[in-house]
Amino acid sequence: MLFRRVSRASVVTTGLVALAVLAAGGCDSGPDRKPAAADGPAVIAPGEPGEANRTLSAEEAAEQNPENDSPNSADVSYARMMIEHHTQALVMTELAPKRAESKAVKRIAERIAAGQEPEIEAMKGWLKSYGKPLKAERHAHATMPGMATEAQLKKLRAADGKAFDHLFLTLMTTHHQGAITMASDVKGQGNNIRVEEMADEVIAQQTSEITRMRDML
Numbered sequence: 032m033l034f035r036r037v038s039r040a041s042v043v044t045t046g047l048v049a050l051a052v053l054a055a056g057g058c059d060s061g062p063d064r065k066p067a068a069a070d071g072p073a074v075i076a077p078g079e080p081g082e083a084n085r086t087l088s089a090e091e092a093a094e095q096n097p098e099n100d101s102p103n104s105a106d107v108s109y110a111r112m113m114i115e116h117h118t119q120a121l122v123m124t125e126l127a128p129k130r131a132e133s134k135a136v137k138r139i140a141e142r143i144a145a146g147q148e149p150e151i152e153a154m155k156g157w158l159k160s161y162g163k164p165l166k167a168e169r170h171a172h173a174t175m176p177g178m179a180t181e182a183q184l185k186k187l188r189a190a191d192g193k194a195f196d197h198l199f200l201t202l203m204t205t206h207h208q209g210a211i212t213m214a215s216d217v218k219g220q221g222n223n224i225r226v227e228e229m230a231d232e233v234i235a236q237q238t239s240e241i242t243r244m245r246d247m248l
Contacts, residue, residue: 105220107163109213110154112175116210117147119178123203126188130195135247146236157225177209200244207237
């Protein structure tokens with residue numbers, strides 16, 4: 032289930048919208064009226080008490096509009112890193128059908144894969160929609176919380192039966208906790224509504240899975 036953020040509009044925004052209509056409609060045709068910007072109609076921003084109104088370009092108005100959810104660097108970094116984070120989780124879940132002894136472990140691995148595969152595609156699609164490369168120039172693996180090391184993955188691949196079950200649950204719980212940390216961070220640092228929705232989804236789903244895995248340990 033996706034969660035919509037509470038509207039960030041303010042009284043100032045309402046004033047901007049209302050006055051923008053007046054500006055675009057040409058209601059003020061006096062000699063003091065400033066011309067519209069080349070890329071859009073001028074927007075009159077109400078001044079502070081005792082101050083005159085200001086005329087902003089369309090671009091300036093967009094920057095000051097709290098409803099503008101253009102992605103920032105935190106949104107883009109989150110999507111790129113979470114794709115890699117989820118991809119490692121899929122590497123781990125692929126081992127479960129043949130290595131795990133517990134049916135419960137096999138089921139939770141299947142559940143994780145079923146949830147994270149479409150999330151990867153959704154984040155790839157989001158990046159492409161904004162013309163952003165899927166990967167950054169610098170590798171960010173070391174900065175992602177919860178990622179298993181190559182040594183840990185090697186140990187997991189060599190494990191079998193109950194030993195695999197315990198190691199898988201331990202590593203995946205830590206992995207999920209890292210994903211929740213990343214999702215919580217972008218909710219405070221990002222600006223895009225869709226990214227916040229995807230982060231909410233990660234938090235809800237992986238918190239539930241952590242509870243299940245801890246009960247199996």
